Amino acid sequence: MRYEWDPQKEKANIKKHGIAFQQAKEALQCGMVVVLKEDIDSGEERYVYLGMCKKLNILVVVIAYPDENSTRIISARKANKKERRFYEAQL
Numbered sequence: 062m063r064y065e066w067d068p069q070k071e072k073a074n075i076k077k078h079g080i081a082f083q084q085a086k087e088a089l090q091c092g093m094v095v096v097l098k099e100d101i102d103s104g105e106e107r108y109v110y111l112g113m114c115k116k117l118n119i120l121v122v123v124i125a126y127p128d129e130n131s132t133r134i135i136s137a138r139k140a141n142k143k144e145r146r147f148y149e150a151q152l
Contacts, residue, residue: 088112
């Protein structure tokens with residue numbers, strides 16, 4: 062699977078949430094990923110996942126699948142308390 066993202070979007074995400082998309086990629090590859098919801102309000106199919114990065118932060122990562130071989134990271138942030146509890150309950 063190939064991961065891609067817009068470098069300008071990543072800069073904005075780091076400024077807003079303090080999370081680089083490389084960390085989001087790690088969270089998606091951790092092996093313990095939970096689907097939080099499907100987001101259809103954006104005009105494209107987007108999915109919201111919970112996963113853990115190497116820094117042991119549970120992240121909320123929004124992605125889209127532009128084609129069958131790639132994943133586009135749209136945004137990432139640290140999970141809030143409710144999302145962390147949901148993630149831990151799923152494991």
